[in-house]
Amino acid sequence: MTDGTAQRWASALDSVVVYGQGAVCRRLARGTLPGDGRVRVTGLPRSLDRSSLRARVPRVPGARVSEARVEVEAQPHDASALDRLRREVEELTERHAALLQKRIHVLRLVEELKALRPAPPPRRKDDPHRQAPVEAWLELADFVDMRLTGRHTLLVGIEEELRVAEHELSVAADRLARASTDAPPAHVDTTVSALVVIELPDGAPEPGAEVELEVEYEVPGAVWVPSYRLLHRRGENAGRLVMRASVAQRTGEDWTGVAVGLATADLRRGTDLPRLRSLRIGRRQSAVESSGWREPPPGLADLFGGYDAAGPRPAPVSGALPVAAGPPVVAGPPVVAGPPVVAGPPVVAGPPAPQGYGGPPPAPAAPPAGVPAPVARARTAAGRGAEQAFAAAPMAPVAPGAAAAPTPPPNAPVPPPTGDGVRPGDDELDYAALVLCGPEEHSARRGRLFPGSAADPVAAERRRLADSVSRLPLPGHAVRPHESAGSFDHRYDAAARADIPSDGSWHTVTVGEITVGTRTEHVCAPSVEETVYATLVLTNATDQALLAGPVEVTVDDEFLLTAALPTLAPGGVRRLGLGPAEGIQVTRRTNLRESTSGLRNNVTVLDHRVHVEIANRLGRPVSLEVQERVPVTSEADVRIEERADWAVLEEDLGPDPHAPGTRAWHLELPAGGTAVLDGGYEIRIPAGKALAGGNRRS
Template identity: 50%
Template sequence: MNDQHSAGGRERSDGPAVPAHPSVLDSVVVYASGAVCRRRARVALPPGGRLRLTGLPQALDGRSLRARVLDGPPGTAVTEARLEPVAELRTPAELPELRAQLDEAREHECAVRERHRLVLTAIAETTALRAVPPQRRRDEPLRRTPADAWLELAEFVDERLARLHGRAGELTRELELAEHETEVLTDRLERSSTAGPVHPVETSATVLLTLTPPHLATDPGPGPGPSADPDAPISPDASDANSNANATNATELDIELEYGVPAARWVPAYRLSYRQGSDTGQLVLRASVAQRTGEDWTGVRLALSSADLDRRTDLPRLRSLRIGRSQPAPPPSGWREPPAGLTDLFAGYDAAGPRPEPRRPVPLPVAVGAAPAAPLMPLAGGTRAADEAPDFLGYGAPPPQPGGPMPAPPMPAPPGAPAPAPAAAPAPAARRARASRSAAASARGAQAGYAEAMAGAGTGARAGGGGAGGLTADTGGERPFAPPAPDAALLDYPALVLAGPEAPAARRGTLGPPSAGRAGEAPSPAASAARALIALPLPRHAVPPRVSAGSFNHRFDAAAPADIPSDGTWHTVTVGEIPLSVRSEYVTVPSVEEKVYGTLVLDNRTAQAVLAGPVEVTVDDEFLLTAALPTLAPGGTQRLGTGVTEGIEVARRTELHESTAGMLNNSTVLDHRVHVELVNRLGRAATVEVRERVPVASEADIRIEERAAWHAPTVPSPECPPSTRLWRVDLPPGGRAELDGGYQIRIPAGKAIVGGNRRN
């Protein structure tokens, strides 16, 4: 039944049934945005050359669907792979338990709400109880109402209201609990995996494969051969086993399906283990992966890539540079005549017989965040191409002739007038012949009319004096004809889509913007899931791989199978270990802060890059902190800060001596002296890097002379600019070191440094 009601190519009811086989997800490659999944299926060779594979997610990208035969009879190949959605009816037992609990909670909430409403109605009715005296006749004297009756009525009302209010309070609390339970179950269902069935009727994706008939060549198999012993006995069991194996290989196929899914992404995360005194460390890559593809990745071979799954490959366009009078660049026409005989291309499709009319979708309100409509081609006079003809590019419908009147829109029917009667439908054969003749005439008219219009576009525009749409003198207010100018979206050739046989006859075989994402259409479930996954907040210190990878792409293969449910949340997966050279060093900048900071110097001596991301640092089996690891290219070196080290003390003192020098005391000498003391109170040796700074002269008559054993950084960086000076000191356990440095600034005697002569 599913084969006859498929949305793709429909099969005849009298044809053979296509066998359906399940497929198993084998491997997944997650890119910076999106993933490529590969499924495998071991199936028997179908007698009719067609089979169907099930188990695919609904959110797959049909453009990326690929199929091939990995193992099977020689000559067997896949000639067509067609994606077909099939509606499936689920029984209540097949729905997840969470969905059943949510339905029960909603029913319980509705029942409690109804009881609460009935109690409130009873309270209102009881409150409205009043003693109504009987209507007195004209000649009847006034009656006395006994007070006991009033008191009994009041007591009855009070007693009933007390019971009803108590019941209303209980129902209010019960209703609050029921609403809370419904909210909790709804949130759990939204966070649960989207792979299982949720609704009683759902649409699943299947792939209809068409195979080439195999070349059934007779293979006698390994015989005795000339060198074999002819007198050796042949076991009948062995011969039967060989024949069965050959028959199995000749009738079984190993098929692989490959497709892309957009709702998947990953970011790197790490765990660094280091022991004091060791020269190496273990950096474990633990990626955070999130996916909402509609299928659970259970026991799959996982690979992670920093490349883009779908990236434009447009070549840069260089424009000519001219010296002289400024001239606007001519806009590209972007138009080419349709090829001759385009209508005959679909003659066989039309001769196959009438096809059932497609179901028209129910108009829905535009969803928030829907993609904008595809731009239409403007026409002369301020109208759009879609308002005048059903074709986008003008390939099918010929444009109006120059000077001809524009076609008037049909007048609306007056209120209350009967609807016009539809024309009688012609016979199928006559309808096909008429459609073929009209399509051919339309295509010929389009080619001739559009070519003529494009040829006379420049003359008409110059004659108007104001470009397209300008009014000419004494024309009766009519606008001269101007050919349609192609929009920027129509010149985006990689994004254009070829119209198939289901398109109108005038648009068949032509290129146009894709129909998906136009105004009034809701986004597809795959696009909605992809947008929701892009908006998912990143973990702390996480960096997208495309940002940290730069101009290079890297791939990481997981060492073990992974399980990632389709719930749209982050899941941590251990990918593998990256050996690094790690050494512990300490850095202090006493001119800014008299504290010593511990750092781990990471050297990547492997051919694999380490992308930026959060790293959990463990030193001597004790968790230290979670820091941000920068990108570490192959052969690169980076520092990772581990916080303040209290076991190493630093102190800094400065002195300034000002004097004059020169033959006529025409120079002022500012002698700055720096004294730094370090004390190591750790139980191990430590290497400390002391960073100081010296001023940089910006004028020729200012000289700076250094006198210290420090040195400038080998490669300046934002952390260590060229004015930085470094000391590297090795302190033994309990050791002490004193560092003396300084510099002299010589300036003219009549000048002073802005901000004061003291630089420290």
């Protein structure tokens, strides 16, 4: 039910904040406020979360919104583009099915023609040999060949038409699947609006002045992942990092010209503050009664006495009901149970009366031994009441013509006997959503307010369709924001307004550009692989975190590659791999000498020598880091002595920490320069022991 007296204000979507899953939309509406302050803001999507509706008057000090609720209206509409797509898909489907049937029919005719064979008459035992009718056989073969040629020609044409029809059907179905969901269902235009009641202070605004109203709500079906583009020039210590976002949404409304914000927080996570009840030491005090409780009015049970005395309502006839054979049984004199009721005419026994329309309800079966009777928790507009059990007791006789209340189901809610200790729920305090139960309900619910059913199949289907975007395949190297953000939440605002249709596909939105520190370095681990890799060391000197995602690296205005950027916190430093550097050659040779030392030669000495040769064939100087591994031990009688000028790696510029014992040489090589690195270490172990895997290893 909607309020037709409220003034209608058209609204426009102004801004959207996309979270990890879902979004918060803000609409603006303007108009002259009527005297009663009741305004209906139109244009809301069908998939919105009704409990998230918020409204405020930002530019009028002292203005207050006393009520805001969602209302739904439906009316026929003309054919839209989506309706034409649906109709096209239906027509192509019918055409495809007709061609399939035609093809099956022609194939059946071909099989029948192929089965034609000359059948000579049966020959008796005493008959002489007959001359074979060759001319008739040849005429039959020509007839079959001619007809098969025609059928195969027709079949080839049908196959071609079927191939074209399948292609057109797949294209139309894909267009329908990718079409924007910002369209009404077939033949029905559903209008979702927000009914807002505004209270203004005295004297504000002036009569006839326009008032701006903001309406905010949550919608499912929106996701985003970050992506980047890095512009870097060789020799410079800074680069430009353009942050972009891939956004997909199927919220049921197109976002056209909106300000887009991106957040990593969880929209569905509860943020309500807990209610802490006070603890007192002393005498026990009764709990304060909730203000949501109201005692039912006296005489409520007698309100429907006339309805019950009017007799059973006629059952809807949907077809002939089977009646058991036998003579009709006429009901006897009326039996009065409790207060006298007006007896109706005699009732002839026949088909059982439908439940809830005056037929005598069956007595509930007694529960098995050891099983408690079903318990129903009372829920009324006042709140939750005490639990009551439906005991298995025989039903009282019902007077003929009197309408008996239907038997409550096992879990039917019944009202509490009193308001003591009742705690209403959130749905029971939403008075605008409460429904007054009519006389057809159980006697325990008649005339009382209960939370109404907000089941909307169309809205449920919209929300199911909206949630499908969370299963979209991610772009290459993309990471969900809540995975890369960790325990911190960040928000980014796009630099310009954007258009994002509700089609469930990825759309790119430019967020902004920041300056990052860059430094080109080369890394090589010749003990693992004699290949030098170019890396770009990024430094985030801003106060804005950079989430993990794909980054397109452009060096000197030439696209180099697409790499995976790790999460870069404010002030953080990370190394980004750029691939092998073919112009730098590295050669590594090792030498192991095993000897003994100590008193009585009780110590085995394993002397490892490492020789590395490096040649820079590039036309520019490079900074190179050559990594080596030194064994580590926890044995007290094993000693390791290093013989090199390498350094211990302490700074971790990658997502994974360095392995224990990692050492590195840092050197600067000019263009065309070479370098030789010598190092090594000695392992001293007791003569009676050996290294795991053997002593002679490189």
